[in-house]
Amino acid sequence: MSMTKVEKMVEDAPHARRKIPNLNSSALDRIITFGAVVVLFIFFSFTAPNFFTIRSVLSLALQTSAVTMMGIGVTFAIITGGIDLSIGSVVALSGTIAVMVARTGVPIWLSMIIGLLVGVVAGLLNALMITKLKLPPFIATLGMMMVARGVALTITNANAWPAPEGFGDLGNGTIFGTGQKFPGIPYPVIIMVAVALIFSFFLGKTRTGRYTYAVGSNEEAARLAGIKVNQVKIIVYILSGFLAALVGVILASRMVTSQPNSAISYEMNAIAAAVIGGSSLMGGVGTVLGTVIGSFIIGILTVGLTMSGANYFMQQIVIGLVLIASVTVDQLRNRK
Amino acid sequence: MAETTPIVEMRNIKKNFAAVRALRGVDLVLHQNEVLGLVGDNAAGKSTLMKVLSGACIPDEGEIFVDGKKANISDPLSARHLGIEMVYQDLALINHLDVAANVFLGRETMSSQLGVIGVMNQRHMEEETRRLLDRLKIDISSVRLDVERLSGGQRQAVAIARTTAFNAKVIIMDEPTAALSVAAISQVLDLVRELKAQGCSIIVISHRLEDIYQVSDRIIVLRHGHKVCDCPISGDIHEFRERVVAYIVGARDDFSQAAVD
Numbered sequence: 001m002s003m004t005k006v007e008k009m010v011e012d013a014p015h016a017r018r019k020i021p022n023l024n025s026s027a028l029d030r031i032i033t034f035g036a037v038v039v040l041f042i043f044f045s046f047t048a049p050n051f052f053t054i055r056s057v058l059s060l061a062l063q064t065s066a067v068t069m070m071g072i073g074v075t076f077a078i079i080t081g082g083i084d085l086s087i088g089s090v091v092a093l094s095g096t097i098a099v100m101v102a103r104t105g106v107p108i109w110l111s112m113i114i115g116l117l118v119g120v121v122a123g124l125l126n127a128l129m130i131t132k133l134k135l136p137p138f139i140a141t142l143g144m145m146m147v148a149r150g151v152a153l154t155i156t157n158a159n160a161w162p163a164p165e166g167f168g169d170l171g172n173g174t175i176f177g178t179g180q181k182f183p184g185i186p187y188p189v190i191i192m193v194a195v196a197l198i199f200s201f202f203l204g205k206t207r208t209g210r211y212t213y214a215v216g217s218n219e220e221a222a223r224l225a226g227i228k229v230n231q232v233k234i235i236v237y238i239l240s241g242f243l244a245a246l247v248g249v250i251l252a253s254r255m256v257t258s259q260p261n262s263a264i265s266y267e268m269n270a271i272a273a274a275v276i277g278g279s280s281l282m283g284g285v286g287t288v289l290g291t292v293i294g295s296f297i298i299g300i301l302t303v304g305l306t307m308s309g310a311n312y313f314m315q316q317i318v319i320g321l322v323l324i325a326s327v328t329v330d331q332l333r334n335r336k
Numbered sequence: 337m338a339e340t341t342p343i344v345e346m347r348n349i350k351k352n353f354a355a356v357r358a359l360r361g362v363d364l365v366l367h368q369n370e371v372l373g374l375v376g377d378n379a380a381g382k383s384t385l386m387k388v389l390s391g392a393c394i395p396d397e398g399e400i401f402v403d404g405k406k407a408n409i410s411d412p413l414s415a416r417h418l419g420i421e422m423v424y425q426d427l428a429l430i431n432h433l434d435v436a437a438n439v440f441l442g443r444e445t446m447s448s449q450l451g452v453i454g455v456m457n458q459r460h461m462e463e464e465t466r467r468l469l470d471r472l473k474i475d476i477s478s479v480r481l482d483v484e485r486l487s488g489g490q491r492q493a494v495a496i497a498r499t500t501a502f503n504a505k506v507i508i509m510d511e512p513t514a515a516l517s518v519a520a521i522s523q524v525l526d527l528v529r530e531l532k533a534q535g536c537s538i539i540v541i542s543h544r545l546e547d548i549y550q551v552s553d554r555i556i557v558l559r560h561g562h563k564v565c566d567c568p569i570s571g572d573i574h575e576f577r578e579r580v581v582a583y584i585v586g587a588r589d590d591f592s593q594a595a596v597d
Contacts, residue, residue, distance in 0.1 A: 207444050207454040210437060214430045221428035224392075225442035226413055284432035 033277060033293045033326075037300065044304030051307050055183060064299030065192040066091070066247045070266060071273035071291040072199050073243030076236040078274050079203075081216040081283025082137035084237060086126060086144035087244035087270060091263035093152040094118040094245035095252030099163045100155055108166050112249045119245020120238055122148055127237035131230040145267070152260040160257040171254030188250050195243065200288035208235060216283030272319070273298055276326045297322065341404040343368050343537045344389065344420070344506055349398035351384055358384045359395070360561040366506065371528060371538045373548030373569070376558035377584050382541050385558065386508045389539075390422035391415035402506075421499035422508040429495055431484035435476060436465040438483050439498045468501050472530055475523075489520025496527055500536065507531060508539045513547050525551050545577050557583040564589060 045052040070087050077084040098115030102108050122144060129140035170187055177184025203209040211232045214222040223229050251262055277294030279286030298319055305315045344366040351359040359381045366372050376382045387393035389400065391412040400407045402418045409415045415422075429438050440461045447457035465479040474493045476486065483491060492512055499507050512528070513521045521544075528538060528551045542548050548555060549569060557565035557580060565583040569576065582588035 202453070205455055205458070207446070207456055210433070210441075210444065210456065213432055214441060217430045217432040218428070221430055222441075224412060224424065224428045226416075227442050284430075 033290065033297070037293060037296055040297065040300045040304065044300065044308065048304060048307035051304060056303070056307070058183065058185065058189070060296075060299055060303050061189045061192070062186045063303065064295055065186075065188045066251060066263070067266060067269045067273055067298065068192050068292055068295040069195050069243050069247050070270035071277075071295045072195060072288050073240035074267070074270045075274045075277075075279055075286045075288060075291045076199075076203070076212055077137065077240050078271070078279045078281060079212050079216045079283060079286045080233055080236050081219070082130065082233070082236070083141060083271070083281070084123075084126065084240040084244075085138065085141040085267050086122060086148055087240060088263045088265060088267040089145045089148035089152065090119050090122045090241055090244035091248035091251060091266060092260055093122070093148040094248035095262060096152045096156050096248075096258040096260050098249050099161060099167065099252050099258035102164050102167055103161060108164065108169075111167075112170070112253075115249040115252070116242060116245045119241040119243075119248065121241070122245075123238040123241020124234065126241065127234040130237065131233050149260075156258050156260045158260055160255075160259055163252065163256045163258070168253050168256035171250050171252070171256075188254070191246070191250065195246070196288055196292050199239075203288055208232065212236060213284055216285075218284075269298060270295075272323050276323060278330070280330075294326075340368055342366060342401075343370075343403060345401040345404075346385070346389065347399045347401070349385060349388055349395045349400075351381075351388065351393065351395045357561050359388070361398075362558065362561070362563050364556060364563070366537050366539060367553075369532060369535055369537055370554065371532055371540065371552045373552035373555040374539055374541045374558070375543070375545065375548060375555065375580060375584060380558040380584075381561045382558050383510060386422065386510060386539065386541060389415065389506075390420055390508055392422070416502075416504075419503065419505035420508070421502075421504035421506070422510065423492075423495050423499055423512060424510055429483045429491060432482060434480045434482050435469075435486075435494055436462045436479040438494055439465045439468065439479075439501050441498070443502060464501070468497055471534075472497055472500065472527060474527065487520065488516050489523045492516060492520070492524050493527055496524070496531075500531060500534075504536065506537050506539070508541070510541045511543065512540060513542060513544050521547065545580055546573065548580075549573050549576055555580060559584065559586055 041052065050056055070091070074084045074087060094115040097118050098111050101114050102111035106114070126137075126141050126144050129135045129143075130137050133140075173187045174184030175187065175190060176182070203212065211222065211227050214225070214227055215229050215232045219229055248263070252258060255262070273295035274286060274291045275281065275294070276297055277287070277290030277292070279290065301319055301322065302315055305318060310318075342365045344364070346362065346364040349359050349362045349364075358379075362381065362385055364385065374382050374386070384393060388395045388398075389409070391409045391414055394410065400409055402420070407418055409418065409420075412422075430441060433441070436458070444454070445457045445460050445464075446454045447460075448455045462479050469476055469479070472493070474490070474497055476490055476494070483494060486494065496507070496509065496512065509528070512524050516524065525547060528540065531538060532551075540548060540552060552569050554568050555565065556563060564586075565580070571579070579588070
């Protein structure tokens with residue numbers, strides 16, 4: 001331990017970096033993404049004559065509801081710095097279990113609740129693998145993705161079994177309809193709006209919501225502040241599993257059959273929606289509203305391109321490019 | 337020092353990490369409303385000693401008294417309940433949350449409780465944070481700024497302010513002036529003086545002897561897990577510095593209490 005070394009340390013005081021304060025940057029982000037939705041709407045209104053009608057807007061909302069709700073769930077996981085790849089398979093598993101249980105004569109409402117519990121259990125298992133076995137979320141939920149899909153295929157023998165009468169009400173019913181003039185708002189759309197409002201409030205206004213950001217932004221600091229990090233992660237993955245199961249039950253109800261092969265790669269669309277909506281896979285960043293907007297951008301592109309006559313392959317190319325572009329813009333903005 | 341009950345007294349603290357004897361029986365006294373500088377070379381045991389006091393590390397042996405009463409500090413929470421707060425070297429701030437959220441992190445004020453779900457009273461937390469920053473004369477334009485947008489000095493100020501938001505009696509600062517600009521260092525030192533003026537007792541760990549000299553009343557030097565010097569700040573800066581460095585590097589070893597182990 002030489003004198004000079006100590007002296008050097010004593011003198012060592014690198015200059016702090018300085019940043020120009022930039023208020024409301026997240027608000028600006030949201031205005032930009034929301035603006036993109038409006039631009040897309042206007043664009044497709046010209047290219048596809050029937051695009052801007054109540055009927056097609058409602059059908060757009062209905063089609064988008066699944067990915068939106070899954071996206072909201074996975075947004076929580078992404079904010080903690082994790083990921084949930086199992087949600088697509090959990091959709092299939094919870095839906096098929098709800099149908100199979102209903103087929104045994106259990107009341108429909110109860111079989112649907114059992115379907116939701118399947119999602120909660122899958123989420124809990126994900127969380128325990130991540131918090132107790134210390135598996136990376138990517139691996140834990142990748143494993144769950146395969147297991148859940150496999151179980152769904154096994155219990156149905158890969159068949160689409162018809163559900164009993166009345167099972168389809170949730171997915172196919174509408175409210176506020178006035179016959180020919182206005183077909184009514186589908187239940188899944190109402191549920192989607194409720195889910196978005198509830199979880200937006202949960203993430204933004206509650207203590208657990210704030211801890212979700214804290215865990216993803218600086219896990220060690222969160223722990224030092226007395227936050228129960230594992231508890232937050234468990235809540236987040238249960239939430240993600242629950243919302244996937246909700247989508248699963250709704251989709252099964254819409255089909256009125258068990259669909260063990262449904263929602264394949266939906267998790268990727270949900271993650272894309274979250275990322276287009278401003279979530280960062282590095283953790284600490286993301287909002288429910290952003291994900292909803294991101295999901296609608298994907299939905300509008302899909303429906304709009306279809307109605308404009310572009311084929312499915314074209315849609316994939318466009319959505320992929322939009323995903324890459326949106327993250328690139330984010331990176332460029334953060335760099336300065 | 338006046339003969340009052342010390343706010344903190346640590347007696348014969350020992351801590352081993354496997355074969356490494358980090359602390360070999362260290363005594364430390366912190367008096368009421370005193371600023372104590374704690375120095376030593378790397379691995380001298382200063383951070384470990386402070387982790388023991390803040391509950392982040394459990395000693396193998398030794399006793400701690402807070403306000404004259406024997407204290408059982410088993411985790412950071414129990415230390416906090418005793419009014420002992422630590423400002424960590426790596427700041428322990430949440431970059432993606434704003435100033436108010438960071439100040440109240442882990443201790444959010446609730447406006448209502450929906451079952452197990454606590455709804456935060458953000459307005460109250462923002463107002464309290466504003467008041468706190470003003471009281472400590474910390475210059476930050478808005479409590480809604482994300483912490484990642486603050487300068488190094490402002491970040492350190494937030495980290496320190498956070499400990500005082502809940503009436504900490506003892507504040508431990510681990511290298512509060514490391515990696516700061518000259519202007520930011522003087523801000524932080526002003527903040528230490530301000531906290532002392534408001535009645536806090538403070539322990540400052542630092543490699544920067546000038547900073548210790550400027551704000552401290554007394555200095556303790558650790559070397560290889562022993563206390564090798566415990567004396568009031570005195571003399572001019574050059575003499576002080578020469579003396580302390582001699583203890584740090586072991587060139588001087590005339591402190592009577594040194595050989596406890």
